[in-house]
Amino acid sequence: MLAQCQQLLDRHADLFAEIEESASLAIVPRARVAALCRPVPMIVWVREPEGMAARAGEFGGFKALSSDLLLVTNDGTLEAALERDEPLAEIKRQLRAGGMLFMVLRRKDELREHGWEDFLEWLGMPFVGSCR
Amino acid sequence: MTELKHLFKPGRLGRYATRNMIKYGACCVSNYNTRDGFITPRELARVRVIAGTGCGIITNQGAYPDPKGEGKSYFRQIALFDDKFLPQFEMIARYIHDAGSVAIQQILHAGRYGGIDLGYCMQPSVVPQTLPHFRPPREMSKDDIRRCIGEHVDAAKRAIKAGFDGVEVTSFMGYLLASFNSRFTNQRTDEYGGSVENRGRFMRELIDGVKQALPEHPLIVRLNGAELMDQWGGNTEDECFELMEQAARAGVDQISVTVGWQEAPESSIGRDVAPGHWNYLAIRAKKTCPGTQIAFGNRLPDPDMADECIGRGEFDVWEVCRPLLADPQLIHKAAEGRLDEVRRCIGSLNCLSRLFRDLPYSCTMNPALGHEVEPEYAITPAAVKKKIMVIGAGPAGMEYAITAAKRGHAVTVYEKHDRIGGNLYAYASRDLARPDDLMSVVRHYEVMAKKLGVEMKFNTEANAKFMRSVLHQYDVCIVASGARIDMEAYAGIEGHERLLDALAVAHGRVPAGMRVVVIGGGKIGLVLAESLRKSGAEVTIVEREKRIAGDVMPTFKWRHTTWVEELGIPVHTSSRLKRVTAEGALIVDAKGKETLLPADSVIAAGPRKANQELFTEFEWMVDELHGCGDALMPRGIDAAIHEGYRLGVRI
Incomplete structure (x- = not known):
């Protein structure tokens, strides 16, 4: 999955162009998400000097997570999305359909400073909600 | 006169008689008040209008109950944590009573969505936000819970002291009470978390606290019939109704059923x-809590529909807010059999779009909302009655025309086509969401023009020659000629003569083929592309900017992007048209890569240009010359209606 994630990140490099170095997004299966837990494997999309990279990491609960964003995925949804022709569009669709959930671990101004605005806008996150 | 006998029958709320079964619901906060929670003259003037709506029960907008502002969810939300706020609350209670209604004060502790001035929000457990707009969470201790309940009780007592008859605690939208009730946000392991019984403990203690303090006064809670969060681990509908049952058993006088x-x-x-989509939740609430009054109104904007629902016993009280913001006379018009005159809420969610930008709310359909305190916004008899000609029967021209006619002016509207509505008509007829909403604006203008005696002259193009033929017949000319697609912007493009005008296609004046490229991913291009795709055409959108929907209302952006995806419409962003040929459109992206998009029709849906030429042509032909709407600068329905009205109350 790391290789597929890397392909996705390379393909959408424009969306992540403004991300500050070491800012990251963690991806964890929903069954493993808790405030605190024993370390379990996760995927991290992290900004490195050459660009965004997909790396393996360990998730010890969102209280201990240093990432800016956490993408929580239902069983099989990430794998299925990465198989698609347009994986990021499928992630966006899954966010609407409830197959995936974004958790925001920083304030809006911090996310903006870390360069996530384009990505979040592309996903339509500022416009989600039943009042919309 | 009325046939809405169920809506207009007398009722009760606790020990108070109500004149009908209609409740003004405090569905959102106005943001008209001071940053530190005081009610302003602007708010008082608005509430005075709301008090006059004719509802049996009127709820004043939610006040946060705590001095720290942990419960504060909107920048200019009102506060009720101290007696210093009471003088204005007293005035509001008096306005409502003077109008013959039962006065309810809502207490709104936003919990997960609170702490707007702080760096954090309070929650039963630390569950990160899913929207970037809100603050990082802190977990409430048991002391925090006790303090919070105490603050709610004190705020309730304060409301009664100010003269209100009862209070409402809102658990709508994921606010504090909702986040205790929900499995998604309540992951506590103590007696306030775990089972539904435990999760409902905070709510029961809150109800108990208020009821013990104010046993004679009605208490309402707003509870979710559906959170729409179940896919993410929130409550199922079954759990929502178990919680509703708990509230009923705890002794609330009314449950207001909400969604989402x-x-x-x-x-x-x-x-x-x-409309009517969520009614099943009210029906279930009525069955689940047979001894408790059920109020409901989510996506139920029409009085006749509400009347039928009450008649069928689906709920007891019609709870309505946004339709009354759009037309504060709605209930009176319904009572007098004048529903055809109602300015319907079109669900544009302009109100909420602005709230989520921390701005005061406004209403597309009611330009006076929020300006009730300003005499300049009132429709008053004109000091000098004038003969006025209006060029264009779109929303700007018609809004101006009916406002001017109400003031006593003699108004004639000249329209080059054969109907009222301008480009809104084409937009509405191709709208995927609900054409009837936008078409109701057109119908409203048709009805009101007739009732107010506005003379309509269709199929008449206003130009210098025409103006000479009516020279000295009018005192005022209003140019409301709208905007067009700027086809001249494509003059330098090879094959530009093959381009079709999006508005001509949208109006049905020019047919499009079955393989279409739409140049411009703004609202006109999107609506046209979606409707052509829906009719079976293959459609591709080309947009110069990085993203589509740049000129779309924030609350509607995601709908268009979703429709585009669902309908399988390819989108080329950061791309521009280079050439139009018999084979299709040649486009070039930001990196210079050229792509030929095969098409039998290439449609230009932007940029737009204001139809301003008449200002120059008519300058020396009429005493007063004014303009409004897209004829000044291309924008949309909101600016058109508001400018038409503002000009109407002035001239």
Whole structure:
């Protein structure tokens, strides 16, 4: 999955162009998400000097997570999305359909400073909600 | 006169008699008040209008109950944590009583969506936000819980002291009470978390606290019939109704059934949700809590529909807010059999779009909302009655025309086509969400023009020659000629003569083929592309900017992007048209890569240009010359209606 994630990140490099170095997004299966837990494997999309990279990491609960964003995925949804022709569009669709959930671990101004605005806008996150 | 006998029958709320079964619901906060929670003259003037709506029960907008502002969710939300706020609350209670209604004060502790001035928000457990707009969470200790309940009780007592008859605690939208009730946000392991019984403990203690302090006064809670968060681990509908049962057993006098959280992945009140869609939740609430009054109104904007629902016993009280913001005379018009005159809420969610930008709310359909305190916005008899000609029967021209006619002017509208509505008509007829909402604006103008004696002259193009033929017949000319697609912007492009005008296609004046490229991913291009795709054409959108929907209302952006995806419309962003040939459109992206998009029709849907030429042509031909709407600068329905009205009350 790391290789597929890397392909996705390379393909959408424009969306992540403004991300500050070491800012990251963690991806964890929903069954493993808790405030605190024993370390379990996760995927991290992290900004490195050459660009965004997909790396393996360990998730010890969102209280201990240093990432800016956490993408929580239902069983099989990430794998299925990465198989698609347009994986990021499928992630966006899954966010609407409830197959995936974004958790925001920083304030809006911090996310903006870390360069996530384009990505979040592309996903339509500022416009989600039943009042919309 | 009325046939809405169920809506207009007398009722009761606790020990108070109500004149009908209609409740003005405090569905959102106005943001008209001071940053530190005081009610302003602007708010008082608005509430005075609301008090006059004719509802049996009127709820004043939610006040946060705590001095720290942990419960504060909107920048200019009102506060009720101290007696220093009471003088204005007393005035509001008096306005409501003077109008013959039962006065309810809502207490709104936003919990997960609170702490707007702080760096954090309070929650039963630390569950990160899903929307970037809100603050990082802190877990409430048991001391925090006790303090918070005490603050709610004190705020309730204060409301009664100010003269209100009862209070309402809102658990709508994921606010504090909702986040205790929900499995998604309540992951506590003590007696306030775990089972539904435990999760409902905070609510029961809150109800008990208020009821013990104010046993004679009605208490209302707003509870979710559906959170729309169940896919993310929130409550199922079954759990929502178990909680509702707990509230009923705890002794609340009315349950207001609501739908959805602010962060839910689906919409509950937008134009794409059909009226009546959520009624099943009210029906279930009525069955679940047979001894408790049930109020309901989510996506139920029409009085006749509400009357039928009450008649069928689906709920007891019609709870309505946004339709009364759009037309504060709605209830009176319904009572007098004048429903055809109602300015319907079109569900544009302009109100909420502005709130989520921390601005005071406004209403597309009611330009006076929020300006009630300003005499300049009132429709008053004109000091000098004038003969006025209006060029263009779109929303700007018609809004101006009916406002001027109400003031006593003699108004004639000249329209080059054969109907009222201008480009809104084409837009509405191609709208995927709910064409009837936008078409109601056109119908409203048709009805009111007739009732107010506005003379309509169709199929008449206003130009210098025409103006000479009516020279000295009018005192005032209003140019409301709208905007067009700027086809001249394509003059340098090879094959530009093959381009079709999006507005001509949208109006049905020019047919499009079955393989279409739409140049411009703004609202005109999107609506046209979606409707052509829906009719079976292959459609591709080309947009110069990085993203589509740049000129779309924030609350509607995601609908268009979703429709584009669902309909399988390819989108080329950061791309521009280079050439149009018999084979299609040649486009070039930001990196210079050229792509030929095969098409039998290439449609220009932007840029737009104001139809301003008449200002120059008529300058020396009429005493007063004014303009409004897109004829000044291309924007949209909101600016058109508001400018038409503002000009109407002035001239």
